[in-house]
Amino acid sequence: MTAQLLTGIGELTTNDDELGRLHDAALVLDDGVIAWVGPAAAAPVADTRTDLGGRAVLPGWVDTHTHPVFAGERSAEFEARMAGARYAAGGIASTVAATRAATPAQLGANAARLRREAERQGTTFVEAKTGYGLDVASERASALAAAEVADVVTFLGAHLVPPGIDRRDYLDLVTGPMLAAVAPFAQYVDVFCEEGAFDVEESREVLLAGRRAGLGLRVHGNQLGHSGGVRLAVDLAAASVDHCNHLDAADIAALADSSTVATFLPACDLSTREPFGPARELLDAGGRIAIATNCNPGTSYTTSMAFCVATAVLQMHLTVEEAVFAATRGAARSVGRDDLGVVRVGAPADLQALEAPSVVHLAYRPGVPLTAAVWRAGALVA
Ligand code: NIG
Numbered sequence: 001m002t003a004q005l006l007t008g009i010g011e012l013t014t015n016d017d018e019l020g021r022l023h024d025a026a027l028v029l030d031d032g033v034i035a036w037v038g039p040a041a042a043a044p045v046a047d048t049r050t051d052l053g054g055r056a057v058l059p060g061w062v063d064t065h066t067h068p069v070f071a072g073e074r075s076a077e078f079e080a081r082m083a084g085a086r087y088a089a090g091g092i093a094s095t096v097a098a099t100r101a102a103t104p105a106q107l108g109a110n111a112a113r114l115r116r117e118a119e120r121q122g123t124t125f126v127e128a129k130t131g132y133g134l135d136v137a138s139e140r141a142s143a144l145a146a147a148e149v150a151d152v153v154t155f156l157g158a159h160l161v162p163p164g165i166d167r168r169d170y171l172d173l174v175t176g177p178m179l180a181a182v183a184p185f186a187q188y189v190d191v192f193c194e195e196g197a198f199d200v201e202e203s204r205e206v207l208l209a210g211r212r213a214g215l216g217l218r219v220h221g222n223q224l225g226h227s228g229g230v231r232l233a234v235d236l237a238a239a240s241v242d243h244c245n246h247l248d249a250a251d252i253a254a255l256a257d258s259s260t261v262a263t264f265l266p267a268c269d270l271s272t273r274e275p276f277g278p279a280r281e282l283l284d285a286g287g288r289i290a291i292a293t294n295c296n297p298g299t300s301y302t303t304s305m306a307f308c309v310a311t312a313v314l315q316m317h318l319t320v321e322e323a324v325f326a327a328t329r330g331a332a333r334s335v336g337r338d339d340l341g342v343v344r345v346g347a348p349a350d351l352q353a354l355e356a357p358s359v360v361h362l363a364y365r366p367g368v369p370l371t372a373a374v375w376r377a378g379a380l381v382a
Contacts, residue, residue, distance in 0.1 A: 352375075
């Protein structure tokens with residue numbers, strides 16, 4: 001591959017402790033990785049040169065919470081919520097029915113559409129969950145579709161006990177034959193630990209079975225109340241606990257003292273009208289945070305990480321820099337990838353340029369499509 005020099009960068013957000021933010025920067029990309037980064041005036045010669053005309057450059061978004069394998073949509077449920085109804089886990093069952101009725105090709109095409117939509121908006125890494133099949137064949141088909149479009153796959157058979165099966169029988173299925181069928185295609189196991197879904201002891205059983213099958217742990221916790229999911233995630237040293245809308249002081253202290261990343265989902269909070277999670281307080285206490293879209297047809301039908309970043313700044317009181325970090329390098333840590341979400345020599349050349357001179361514009365101009373270019377492993381993809 002030919003080395004490519006990107007120059008004319010307005011501001012480069014590196015997320016690298018030593019490099020920080022660079023002005024009038026340049027980058028050399030070679031063989032899919034960053035080969036050089038520094039001031040434009042000192043840039044080495046390369047085979048091709050691209051002048052970015054003063055646009056800001058930052059790492060591609062790392063979206064570590066999505067549910068893109070589904071069929072159908074739930075705009076009527078959304079309208080009812082906007083009219084005052086409260087979100088409840090039961091809505092998942094209608095997507096399960098539509099997903100089971102879809103062919104693998106339809107599921108794959110819908111997931112690919114969402115991945116492409118995200119990529120056009122700067123997303124270069126995606127985690128994707130199963131969880132709308134909820135029988136062995138449909139969960140396996142969902143995992144295969146997820147593996148086609150995502151960088152990391154999470155098994156979420158414990159999303160809900162589907163209609164028509166006894167609760168104990170379903171737990172045995174999820175931790176037995178379903179796990180065995182899906183684990184070969186997944187890297188993580190997840191559970192919806194919430195009233196109306198799975199309680200703490202059931203969630204522990206699912207997570208420990210996943211761990212025995214070689215999977216890392218993720219948890220949906222404390223979305224609709226104090227479910228105990230956050231404390232369970234910390235107890236089991238899960239990679240991530242997601243939602244975190246309802247945290248008390250002890251939860252914040254436990255998270256701050258742990259390696260578990262708290263993944264906040266601001267678009268979901270808006271769509272469900274749950275209180276925003278205390279990301280500011282957790283960050284101040286020394287916790288690790290991430291921001292993700294939670295793209296799914298029920299609670300957060302968006303692929304826009306930029307919207308989530310803007311919301312985290314405007315509503316959750318993060319600085320732009322903190323929100324960008326949480327949506328890139330902070331999220332990458334929750335999937336064990338310290339090389340992603342950072343601009344430094346040797347890192348994959350997963351980058352985006354903005355139609356703006358600095359990342360501040362992401363929150364200063366919310367809702368404006370600012371993505372000017374996206375590179376994945378050094379290739380221009382949008
Ligand atoms: O992360 N909370 C649980 N799972 C999804 C929503 C699923 C749905 O309602 O379809 C979420 O918000």
